[in-house]
Amino acid sequence: MEIMKLEIISRQTIKPSSPTPDSKKIYKLSLLDLLTANRIYVPIIFFYQNKEGDNSVDVAQISSVLKKSLSETPTHYYPLAARMKDGVTVECNDEGAYFSEARVDFHLEGFLKHPEARDDLDLLVPGEIQSNSSDMGSLLLIQITVFSCGGIAIGLRSVRKVADAHSISAFLNDWTTMAPKSGEEISAKLTTFFQPGDSLSMPEA
Template identity: 40%
Template sequence: MEKKAEVEIISRKAIKPSSPTSPQSRKLEFSLLDQVIPPIYTAVILFYTSNTNQSNDSSFRSRSEKSDHLQKSLSKTLVHFYPLAGRLNNNTSIECNDEGAHFVEAEIHCRLSEFLKEPDPSLLSHLLPTSDPKATELARNAVLLVQLTEFNCGGIAVSVCPSHKIADASSFCEFLKSWAAVARGHDEVARPEFIGASMLPPVTDQQIERSLEALGDSFITKRFVFDVSKLANLKAKIGSGVQQLVPTNVELVSAIFLRCAIAACQSTTGCFRPALLYQTVNLRRRMAPPMPESTIGNLIWGFPVVVEEESKMDVGDIVARMRKGLKDFCNEKANIFKGENGYSLVFESFKLEGEFFKTGMRMYSCTSRCKFPFYEVDFGWGKPTWIMNPLYAMNTMTLMDTKKGDGIEAWLTLEKQEMAVFESNEELLAFASINPSVVI
């Protein structure tokens, strides 16, 4: 593919709810967990080939027809997800003023098949509305941005970018499922519940929002695809140990990532450096009683997995610590987020993180979107051919199932020198391929 292929913006507009938000719902306060989330947009890019139309419906032949269909169905969906049509009010709330989601329509002058032969993170970022300076200027403080990009072959990419202040992975998935259901003409869609602030109210007397440092030129993002069949032997080996611990695929990939990242850091610095991996947990299913999946907002938290000694880098050891950390977190902490003690838990976690940082410990994070049904998102012309979940943050890995379920796709950002060592690690390459072509 011609690496200089550029995205041409065709139009920009605001999509408002098809009916106005009621006066009593005009303001949505953040929960404390919303407040501590960095002020970034999360994103998913859904790719559809021109022949994914499984119903042989000829209603969506042109980009304009698909765009009109998406806009109308989005407008109807925003009636229920009304905060997504509002504007951010600092770090306290969303003004649900119906100003609308920002919708960008664009073209890219190449074929989708060429684009996906070797997915390039720097090119993929241009399919996001957040990469368009004018869009971000026009949509200042917008909660939701969307971009529809058409390829020369008629294939499309639908990029959806809600503010992380209101959308964790579960919230994001609920919104996409509802939007797709509305687009297919379904009347029965899940009704979102915005109850985070009533569970853990916000604070107003101190600055608690965490920021993310700009990556700069010293960091690079790459894609790896782990083969589930190749993980099976390692899983069996660990499971046959004394602890009888059978790892999940996500645990294995996370442990391999941490082990290889530590080795890469050691190779470039010349010394072993203790490391910590934060594993993100969806609190909804971990609370008692569980919260409904339709609960919208940030109901996530992370628990630390620490490797302090070079002798403790075995994958099985790391997996065992992950499993114990998750069990302890679920048993001792998950339910605390429902009440006043949630405040002390949040700030104690910040204090512990600061102590780790002062010791010079290298910090990593891993977020999994595995098991979420993103590949079921059908707006009326078929299911996605490929999905990308970009998150460009330092020392961060995001995971997602491949479409067929035979692999786990990982997007990883590391310092360039460390990435060069990381991607040549023989242990890693025994289980993963570096940026293989997306098969259409």
């Protein structure tokens, strides 16, 4: 497979639209969480095909809706917008999640069908952890990557100490549900991209 070229378009921090209640400002980690190393960021990638077959995708519109819905979703998952305070607690200070946008000069279908695609998967998740230690960096990092065909990959890294597989699954389900409600600017085309359960898996080699 030819080398896939990725271009980062923007980077920013998305903060919750509503503040965390004072009663929930400090989140204490469980005993099981405490046994997990601080620096473990678990990656997840979801793929969404452009069902309309139109490569003239409005990236700005898609990004705007996803960021707006993302800002509304962490109000229910306040630790994801927090920062590690010490070894046993998380300070829910609404600092927000890391969000980046990227483009690749490759078709999604060709990428998914190619056995060597696994070699490039790291390009589709946020690669720049904001700190050498999760004590200072975002606990949730997201990258939206648009393929040349209009397909989209949504890559995430989350700190295992704060969010396990069940928590991230619930967060993603709520985020996908929130996206179509995020404003009149959303189009029918975007809805085809971001549907609960519409993700694709990497094929077996």
